[in-house]
């Protein structure tokens with residue numbers, strides 16, 4: 001099977017790109033308007049052309065549409081804060097994030113622990129201030145879950161889009 005050519009929109013620090021490692025997917029272009037996340041992406045995925053730009057800007061849209069012509073797969077980490085009810089419903093206070101079960105007693109998890117929970121490899125390089133790094137990790141897709149989705153897409157692509165088995169593969 002040939003590699004699927006992909007574009008990664010609102011790419012953050014590269015969660016989808018890590019999930020795609022080892023699969024027949026080549027992410028050619030990534031776009032995000034947040035400089036530290038773009039730098040992290042570049043450090044870890046040097047083969048991808050990373051554009052630090054605002055996708056709301058029509059000139060950026062035109063440029064990216066040109067670069068994305070003919071891609072097989074559009075990955076997107078569209079921000080969900082505006083529709084997520086998590087904060088409103090839970091009203092979590094900082095103190096409630098402390099957990100006595102952690103090694104070292106009552107404390108918040110470190111960014112390295114958060115990165116491991118999200119599925120980032122230990123040697124993944126993060127660019128930016130501690131606050132920037134924590135945000136990049138928190139905003140990323142959970143990588144094991146993302147890999148399952150990408151595997152299903154690859155299976156479906158192998159079978160062909162008209163196949164009922166391919167559709168079932170994507171829906172899993």
Ligand SMILES: C[S@@+](CC[C@H](N)C(=O)[O-])C[C@H]1O[C@@H](n2cnc3c(N)ncnc32)[C@H](O)[C@@H]1O
Nearest residue numbers: 010011012013014015032033034055077140141
């Ligand atoms: C949920 S995060 C994506 C995380 C990414 N998929 C990952 O796994 O690392 C959403 C990203 O969208 C970016 N973003 C939000 N609005 C944007 C815009 N108008 N143009 C480009 N990027 C934008 C944010 O900077 C943030 O990194």
